[in-house]
Amino acid sequence: MMRFLCKDCWIAHEPSTLLARCKRCEVNAQIERRDPLQSKAASVSAFPLVCRLHPSEPLDIYCGTCEREVPPRTLIGDRSIIAVLGDTASGKTSLLWVLSERLRKPNEAGVFIRQVLGDSDEQMTKAIRSIFDDGRMSATPSTDANVRNYAWELATGASSTTVIAFHDAAGELWTELGDLSRREYERFYRYLDLVGSVIFAIDGARVIEAFDVEARQGVATPQARAAHLHEVSILDTVSRRLRAKGERLPASVVVTKSDLFWNRAQFKLFRQDSGASEEAIGNATRDLLLKAGRQSIVTALEETFAPVRYFTVSAFGRALRAPLKIERLAPARVEEPLMALLGAGVAR
Amino acid sequence: MAEVFHRVYTHAVLDSFDSTGGRAVPAGERDVAVVLPELAGDIDELLRKTTPEAHGTAWIVRRFISSGWAYGCVITSYPDLIVDARGRSGVLNHARLVRVGAGEATFDIAQLVATAAEFPIEDVCQSPAERRLADYLDAVSGEQAVEVRPVSIEVLDQLPREFLREFLIACLAGLGARKSMRYVVPSDEGGSIESLATAWAALPLGLQPASSFGFGVADGCPVDAIFSGSGSSTGVASEGLAGCVTRYLNLLLDTSYDSQSLLRNREITSVSKLEQMVSNAEAPGKKAMKKTKKRDDWTPPQNEAAPQVDRQYKAMEESLRAYIDQRLSLLESRPPSAGGVTAQSAGGLVPAGSGNWLAWTIALTAAAVAIFAVVMMLLRSPDRPRDDDGSSSARIEEQTASSDLTETEASSSGSANRRVLEDAIARANASGKWADELKNLLTDHPTLSAGAVRAAANGDMSDRSRTALEKLAQQIEGGTDLGRDRREALRALLLEAIAASVSSNVTVDGTLTDLKPELLERIKEKFRVAAAAKAASPEFQAEVILRWMKDREP
Numbered sequence: 017m018m019r020f021l022c023k024d025c026w027i028a029h030e031p032s033t034l035l036a037r038c039k040r041c042e043v044n045a046q047i048e049r050r051d052p053l054q055s056k057a058a059s060v061s062a063f064p065l066v067c068r069l070h071p072s073e074p075l076d077i078y079c080g081t082c083e084r085e086v087p088p089r090t091l092i093g094d095r096s097i098i099a100v101l102g103d104t105a106s107g108k109t110s111l112l113w114v115l116s117e118r119l120r121k122p123n124e125a126g127v128f129i130r131q132v133l134g135d136s137d138e139q140m141t142k143a144i145r146s147i148f149d150d151g152r153m154s155a156t157p158s159t160d161a162n163v164r165n166y167a168w169e170l171a172t173g174a175s176s177t178t179v180i181a182f183h184d185a186a187g188e189l190w191t192e193l194g195d196l197s198r199r200e201y202e203r204f205y206r207y208l209d210l211v212g213s214v215i216f217a218i219d220g221a222r223v224i225e226a227f228d229v230e231a232r233q234g235v236a237t238p239q240a241r242a243a244h245l246h247e248v249s250i251l252d253t254v255s256r257r258l259r260a261k262g263e264r265l266p267a268s269v270v271v272t273k274s275d276l277f278w279n280r281a282q283f284k285l286f287r288q289d290s291g292a293s294e295e296a297i298g299n300a301t302r303d304l305l306l307k308a309g310r311q312s313i314v315t316a317l318e319e320t321f322a323p324v325r326y327f328t329v330s331a332f333g334r335a336l337r338a339p340l341k342i343e344r345l346a347p348a349r350v351e352e353p354l355m356a357l358l359g360a361g362v363a364r
Numbered sequence: 365m366a367e368v369f370h371r372v373y374t375h376a377v378l379d380s381f382d383s384t385g386g387r388a389v390p391a392g393e394r395d396v397a398v399v400l401p402e403l404a405g406d407i408d409e410l411l412r413k414t415t416p417e418a419h420g421t422a423w424i425v426r427r428f429i430s431s432g433w434a435y436g437c438v439i440t441s442y443p444d445l446i447v448d449a450r451g452r453s454g455v456l457n458h459a460r461l462v463r464v465g466a467g468e469a470t471f472d473i474a475q476l477v478a479t480a481a482e483f484p485i486e487d488v489c490q491s492p493a494e495r496r497l498a499d500y501l502d503a504v505s506g507e508q509a510v511e512v513r514p515v516s517i518e519v520l521d522q523l524p525r526e527f528l529r530e531f532l533i534a535c536l537a538g539l540g541a542r543k544s545m546r547y548v549v550p551s552d553e554g555g556s557i558e559s560l561a562t563a564w565a566a567l568p569l570g571l572q573p574a575s576s577f578g579f580g581v582a583d584g585c586p587v588d589a590i591f592s593g594s595g596s597s598t599g600v601a602s603e604g605l606a607g608c609v610t611r612y613l614n615l616l617l618d619t620s621y622d623s624q625s626l627l628r629n630r631e632i633t634s635v636s637k638l639e640q641m642v643s644n645a646e647a648p649g650k651k652a653m654k655k656t657k658k659r660d661d662w663t664p665p666q667n668e669a670a671p672q673v674d675r676q677y678k679a680m681e682e683s684l685r686a687y688i689d690q691r692l693s694l695l696e697s698r699p700p701s702a703g704g705v706t707a708q709s710a711g712g713l714v715p716a717g718s719g720n721w722l723a724w725t726i727a728l729t730a731a732a733v734a735i736f737a738v739v740m741m742l743l744r745s746p747d748r749p750r751d752d753d754g755s756s757s758a759r760i761e762e763q764t765a766s767s768d769l770t771e772t773e774a775s776s777s778g779s780a781n782r783r784v785l786e787d788a789i790a791r792a793n794a795s796g797k798w799a800d801e802l803k804n805l806l807t808d809h810p811t812l813s814a815g816a817v818r819a820a821a822n823g824d825m826s827d828r829s830r831t832a833l834e835k836l837a838q839q840i841e842g843g844t845d846l847g848r849d850r851r852e853a854l855r856a857l858l859l860e861a862i863a864a865s866v867s868s869n870v871t872v873d874g875t876l877t878d879l880k881p882e883l884l885e886r887i888k889e890k891f892r893v894a895a896a897a898k899a900a901s902p903e904f905q906a907e908v909i910l911r912w913m914k915d916r917e918p
Contacts, residue, residue, distance in 0.1 A: 046832045047853045049874040069849070083877075104385035105450040142582070146453050149419070150444075154453035155375040158386055158412040159584030188385045188412075200409045200586075239449065242383040 018063065021092045022079035023134055023167040023181050026206040028092055031060035035078040038067035050078055064088060087133045089169050089179070095212035095266070096179050098357065101254060102217030103246040104187030107272035109156055110331035111217060112166065112184055113144045114347045115354060119170070123351050127358065130177055133167035140166060143184060151339025156186040161203040172358060180354070183207045191246045193253040208257060213266045213357045214321060216251075218305070218313070219243055220273035220328070226308040227277075236309075247313050255320035267321035268353035271301055275330040275348070286328040288348035294325075294356070297349070301326035325356045365509040366471070368479075369461040371396040371404070372504070373411035375454025376446035376497040384449045386412060389497065392505045396461060402430050403461070407437065409586065411457045416443040417582040417592060421485075423557045424587060425473055425564060426576040428461075436462045436473045438561075440480050441581070445489065446496055456500060462510055471512040472519070474561040479510045481557070515565040517616070517623045523563055525613065527554035531563040531591075532609045536635050537601035538588040540574035545599030546583075549591045560591055566616065568632040602878070603825060604868035608639045615645055639868045781812050785914040798895065798906035803851060805910070806840050814841040816913045817854070820861040825872035832874070833857055855905040862912050863887055876900060891915065 019028040027033070035050035036057060042048050054060055057075055058068045065088060067073040077086050102108045116136075122128040143164050146154035156164070167181035189196060189204065198205050222243040229236045236244075258265060274286040285292035285300055292300075305314050305326070318324050333346030370391040378389060388397065388408060397404040406428065416422035424439035441457045448454045462476050484503065491499045520528065527549075534547045549555035554563075557579045567575055576587040583590075589599060615621050626645075632638050784805075792801040806813045814837040821833035836854050839846060846854065856874045863879055864870040866886050870878040876899040884897035884904075891911040895904040 041849055045850050045853045046835050047857070047874045048828070049853065049856070104383070105448070105452065150453055152447075152451060152453060155384070155386065155448050155455070157415040157455070157582070157584065159415075160413070160586075163582075163584035186386070188387070191385070197405075197409075238381045239383050 018061070019092050020077065020086050020088070021090045021096070021167060021179065021181055021210075022082065022084065022086050023090070023136070023165045024084055024162060025079055025081045026097075026161055026165075026183070026203050026210060027079065027081060028210055029079065029086065031057070033080040034086065035080050035083065036065070036075040037078070038070060038073050038075055040070045040073045041067060050083065052080075053077060063091070084134075087131075087169075089131070089177070090133050090167060092179050092181070093212070095357070096181060097207065097210040097212050098180055098182050098354075099208065099211040099214045099254075100182050100184060100217065101190050101214060101250055102187060103191060103219060103243050103250065104155070106187060106217040106219040106243075107331055108187070108217045109143055109164075109184050110153060111215075111270065111272060111329065111350060112182060113140060114331040114345070114350050116140055116166065116168070118347060118351055119168070122171075123355075125355055127170055127172050127351075127355065129168045130171040131169045133169060133179070133181075134165075136166040136168065139164055147340055147342065151341070153340075156184060158186040158188050160201045161185065161207045170358070178358065180358075187246070190250045190254075193250065211258070211265070214254075214268070215353050215357070216267055216269045216317065218247060218269065218271050218310070220271045220330075221276055223271055223304060223308045223310070224277040226310070227304060230307060230309050244310065244313070247310075248316065251313065251316045251320065255316065258320060264320070264322040266357055267317065267324050268356050269301070269305075269317055269324060269326045270353045271304065271326075271328040273330060274328045275332065275334055278330070278348075283328075286330075286348070288333075288346070294352065297328060297352070298326040301328045304328070325353070327353045327356070329353070366462045366464045366512045367394075368476075368507050368510050369394050369396045369399055369463065370504055370507070371407050371411060371459040371461075372456065372501065373408070373459075374446060374456040374497060375448040375452070376456060377449045377494070378497060382449060384452075386454065389501070391501060394505075394508065396459065400430070400435075400461065400463075403428055403435065407459050407461070410437075410439060411459055413585050414439055414441045414457050414578070415455055415582040415584070416441050417580055417595075419443055420580050422581040423477070423480075423579040424576065424581065424585065425477070425561055425578075426587070427473070427572045429573050433463050433465065436464075436471065436476050438473065438476045438480050440483070442485065445485070445500075447493055456497065458500075458504065460507070462512065464512055472515050472562070472565050474519075474558060474565065475511060475513050477557055477561040479507070515624075515627055519562060520566050521617050523559060524554055525617075527559065528563050528566060529606075529609055529613055531560060532566060532613070533601045533606055534589045534591070534599055535564070535567060535575050535577060536571070536605055536609065536638075537599055539571065539635060541588060542576070542586040544578075544581075544583060544585055544587060544590050546590050546592060546595060547597050547599050548595055549593065551593050555591065555593050565627070566613070568627055568629045568638065570630040570632040571634075571638065574633070602869065602871035604864055604870060605635060608635065608642060608868040611642045611646065612638060615642055621645055635869050636867050779918070781809075782914060782917040784809055784812060785910060785917060789910055789914060792907065792910065793894075796903070798904075798910065799855075799902040802855070802906040802910055806846065806851070807843070810840050810843060812913075814838070816909075816916065817858070819916060820858050825861065825864065829857060829861075829872045829874065833861075852902070855902060855909060858909045858912075859887075859899065859905045862891075862908055866890060 017030055019030060020034060021028055031053045034053040036053040037048070037050050038056060053065070053075070056068060057065045058071055065075045065077065067075055074088070077088055078084065079086050100108045100112060116129070119127065119129045143156070144153070146152060161183040164184040165181070166184070167179060169177050169179050172178050183204070185204065189201070196204070222240045225240045226236055226244070229240070274283070277283045278286045283300070283304070284290055285296060302314060327349060329350050329352065330348040331350055332340070333348050334344065371388060372391045373386060373388045375384070375386045388411065396407050410424055410426065414422060414424055420443070422441040422443070424437075424441070426437045428435040428437060437459055439457055439459045441455055443455060444453070445456045446454050460476060460480055462471075464471050488496050488500050488503065534545070538545045549560075554560075560577065560579055564575070564577065578585050578587045578590040580592060581587070581590050616623050616626055629641065632641055788801045788805055792798045795801075817833050817837040817840065821830045821837070832853070836846065836850065839850070853874055856876055857872060860870055860872040860874065860876065860879065863883055864872055867883050870883070879899035881897065884899055887893070887908060888897045891908055893904065893907050893911060895901065895907045898904050
């Protein structure tokens, strides 16, 4: 069964809940109208969808709930919706923005954004405009999942494509997920229900701080302690929901802000040009988390998700000091977590 | 004076133990969460989801009713005041709630907006970044009460009427939906929070708890309408709603109707109730409601046909005079008969032996005058039924245009049409095939059907829909088989047009989206429809249309 994603409502529509328009019918009848897709389409199981009366005329399709246009190529699979989890200020927005920019052209694996779906680019511009305006990031607002929604159609091979979609939620929503009102955040919950894979962002600044504290057997700052507690809390709440689905989803665990520690000898492999393999990066990241006292997180992640892969990335490639200049950014390894999920998705 | 309560939400840190992320911070003894916990949930949701769209202060205006109290709520959202623990830009959102008793419920929210606008935010900005939150909270702690004033019609009257109208349409179009529809209001057209807050007071009290709006707010904030000085508008309103708001404002500002009772009306909780109230208020003694101040410069309604009637009157008068003059001059110029000339007591010269001619002339003149008087009485009778605007122009034009159709012919045509429709309804009743019966009617009685389609197109609808109906009427008249799609479109448009005569909340666009179950039930009741009230059902659509067509025939 084909399912079309309305990324504004977070509904995976089957044909019965979509509306459609045929422009030739409208010209003939002199009336613009949206009809149920099932009554308008020649067949709802064949792609592309065409008009029943005019078999050469492709149909425009619309969400039956918000009535916004749904790009006809927004056909989603089980792993298309990716949850980007993480505490506040862990770098989720930066990662998504830089990822969207890096995938404008084919990467080493030949994957690139074939088309941006809906208003994803406009939403992204609004989300990061403070970089342009003020030279620094802004805190993500705790809105429902009706803004900061991004959907891309990725070209993944010679003639294959796949759709992926994210919602960039504020860290507070993840940390307060257990008490979050379903009435006030109905789209966010629908987004959660559709999630098929996970990127779990861990703030590299807090990790390396904890790593150093562990090394000198000192005392962590309240912020580092809070970050750890938040991560465990997020994972507990999310895992409860995901376990209810009866399957284990693939996850990419991403330690962000690697530029803060990649100058140290043991972490040089996290640089973009280190030539380290994915396996070596994964092992080093997992080891870093364990040495930073994140044993509970690592255990919980591996109990909840499968397969779990570890990555260390830097969205900006340098310490974030205002004013941030876009031309000075040098992202490192930001595509790797997504590439791993795409591989996991295909393997299933 | 009325009590004020506060709630502050921010990304700023209070001390070195604070972590990142937005959260509510204690605002002292007047914190909403402490004093009004029943409202804290709704306030916190608004605060969390409010972000300025640019570098200016963003505003949210709402009302709440709780435990017998009325609350006005104004949120200010400052974008460039603070940074969070990681150096990111954050917001400081501050909700002010003013509480008044139910009796004072119509206080003007613009007063609270003015209080918030006068807050010395520049002083807070002078402090170091890490001190700003504490300084802000210190400054707020001094705000314990504000002046409240009732809504003033004079203040509303000072707003540009078109701005006020557009604002109310925007608020009512998405009433209670919280869909954040955007509207662009340039600053030179009243686009300021002060003007918007003043205009909001024009909403009847019953509608205000459901209504909310923002100014300069980013997407994602759960309010009905967001006004902004730039960008593009996403909100659309039906012409029916626009008409309702225009009539409401006329009633509120241009008539002697009790404006305060209108504004204080708690029964008006929906747009349909507003429309009903406006219709009821307009119906009785409509002429008597005109304000005296408006009467001073009152002029009769400009009847388009009146100049034409006057011209006809003068032409007939002149023609009659010319005829009489001509006859008299003929009499004067007639050569004396053999009988010679006799002097008449009435003066003048009358031909001898012309007594019959004179009597005939007088009788003819008198008859012409009598006929003329009767015609003028018919045309100018004050008892003639008048249109809503007090004129009878439309009917006069109709009569002029259809002068070749006598009343008897029209009546017999109407009764014949009615018989056709009654027969069709009887057949459909028996067979249950309403859509087939309507289809047959379109082909068997094209003039009757096209007339009804055109009558529906006279309603309050978009040009596009009106044009579509006119084309369909032409095709019916021309004997063209409409085919299934066009018949379906015709039924949808007609059903919506009929629904629009029942409720102003219906946009006639053929989508049937505005035809909610409650409205369909009203239509069903009004037209005594037996079919199940389903907007998309061809049988229901056809039955409504056939019964409506029958009702409109004399």
